[in-house]
Amino acid sequence: xxxxxxxxxxxxxxxxxxxxxxxxxxxxxxxxxxxxxxxxxxxxxxxxxxxxxxxxxxxxxxxxxxxxxxxxxxxxxxxxxxxxxxxxxxxxxxxxxxxxxxxxxxxxxxxxxxxxxxxxxxxxxxxxxxxxxxxxxxxxxxxxxxxxxxxxxxxxxxxxxxxxxxxxxxxxxxxxxxxxxxxxxxxxxxxxx
Numbered sequence: 590x591x592x593x594x595x596x597x598x599x600x601x602x603x604x605x606x607x608x609x610x611x612x613x614x615x616x617x618x619x620x621x622x623x624x625x626x627x628x629x630x631x632x633x634x635x636x637x638x639x640x641x642x643x644x645x646x647x648x649x650x651x652x653x654x655x656x657x658x659x660x661x662x663x664x665x666x667x668x669x670x671x672x673x674x675x676x677x678x679x680x681x682x683x684x685x686x687x688x689x690x691x692x693x694x695x696x697x698x699x700x701x702x703x704x705x706x707x708x709x710x711x712x713x714x715x716x717x718x719x720x721x722x723x724x725x726x727x728x729x730x731x732x733x734x735x736x737x738x739x740x741x742x743x744x745x746x747x748x749x750x751x752x753x754x755x756x757x758x759x760x761x762x763x764x765x766x767x768x769x770x771x772x773x774x775x776x777x778x779x780x781x782x
Contacts, residue, residue, distance in 0.1 A: 610710055610711060610715060610717070611715045611716050611717065611737070611738075612717075612737045612738070612739065612741065613711070613717065613735060613736070613737045613741040613742060613743045613765065614743065614765060615741065615765070615767065617663065617671065617673075617684045617686075617765065618653065618661070618663065618671060619634070620673060620681060620684070621681070622681055622682060622683075622684070622741070622765070622767045622770060623680060623681060623682075623767070623770055624680070624681045625679050625680060625681070626651065626675050626679035626680075626681070627679070629651055629673050629675075629681055630642070630644055630651045635653065639659075640653050640654060640655060640661060641653075641654055641655075642654075649674055649675045649676070649677075650672050650673060650674050650675065651672070651673045651675070652670060652671070652672045652673075653670065653671045653672075653673075654669065654670040654671070655668075655669055655670070660688075661686070663686055664686075664703070664706060664763075665706065666686075666688075666699070666702070666703060667688070668686040668687060668688050669687060669688040669689060670685075670686070670687055670688075671684065671685070671686050672684070672685045672687075676770060676771045680770050681770070682766065682767050682768065682769075682770035682771045683764060683765065683766040683767075683771075684764070684765045684766075685762060685763070685764050685765075686762070686763045687760055687761065687762040687763075688760070688761055689752065689758040689759065689760050689761075690758060690759045690760075690761070691758065691759070692759070693749070693759050695759075696747060696759030696760070696761055697747065697759075699761045700731070700745065700747040700761050703745055703761065703763060704733055704745055707733070707735060707743065707745060711735045711743070716737070716738060717735050717736065717737050717738075718735070718736045718737075719733060719734070719735055720733070720734045720736070721733050722734075725747075728748075729748055729749035729750065730746060730747070730748045730749075731746070731747045731748075732744055732745060732746040732747070733745055739769075740767070740768060740769060741765070741766070741767045742764075742765070742766050742767075742768075743763065743764070743765050743766075744763070744764045744766070745761070745762070745763045745764075746760070746761070746762045746763075746764075747759065747760070747761055748760050748762070
């Protein structure tokens with residue numbers, strides 16, 4: 590009897606674990622890479638979710654932020670903002686989630702937690718390539734990028750940089766990108782926070 594209970598508990602725990610993937614995720618808050626701007630920015634899609642939205646057609650993004658709400662939940666974490674980036678043909682090719690911290694310890698704890706979840710989702714044996722960059726001493730940047738066989742990538746970053754209002758923050762940022770969907774976008778606009 591105890592053996593059966595133990596086996597059932599192990600099966601339940603295994604079912605709750607994030608399933609390993611052999612490709613990088615392509616859907617975020619109901620929006621899929623490759624969708625057009627009009628579909629993603631449709632106000633009816635976001636109505637009643639407790640978020641505020643904005644967009645910059647010139648800079649090629651549509652933004653969903655927490656506004657006065659508690660935050661945007663994605664991957665079991667709460668984020669400050671989700672930004673959708675579009676090609677010149679109005680095709681969604683990149684999604685970014687970020688949150689910022691005043692203290693390095695809090696940012697590092699969040700970074701490690703999200704990275705641990707990504708390592709479980711994209712383990713080495715899945716065929717997804719894992720690349721690490723550690724330029725903390727030089728550029729105040731650490732990152733890990735997961736790239737699948739079709740070129741789609743997921744990149745998590747920890748960086749220290751000024752915000753738009755010139756205050757210095759530690760940022761935890763996660764990007765999902767499919768570069769094949771990008772056509773001619775000017776890169777100077779892509780990385781602004």
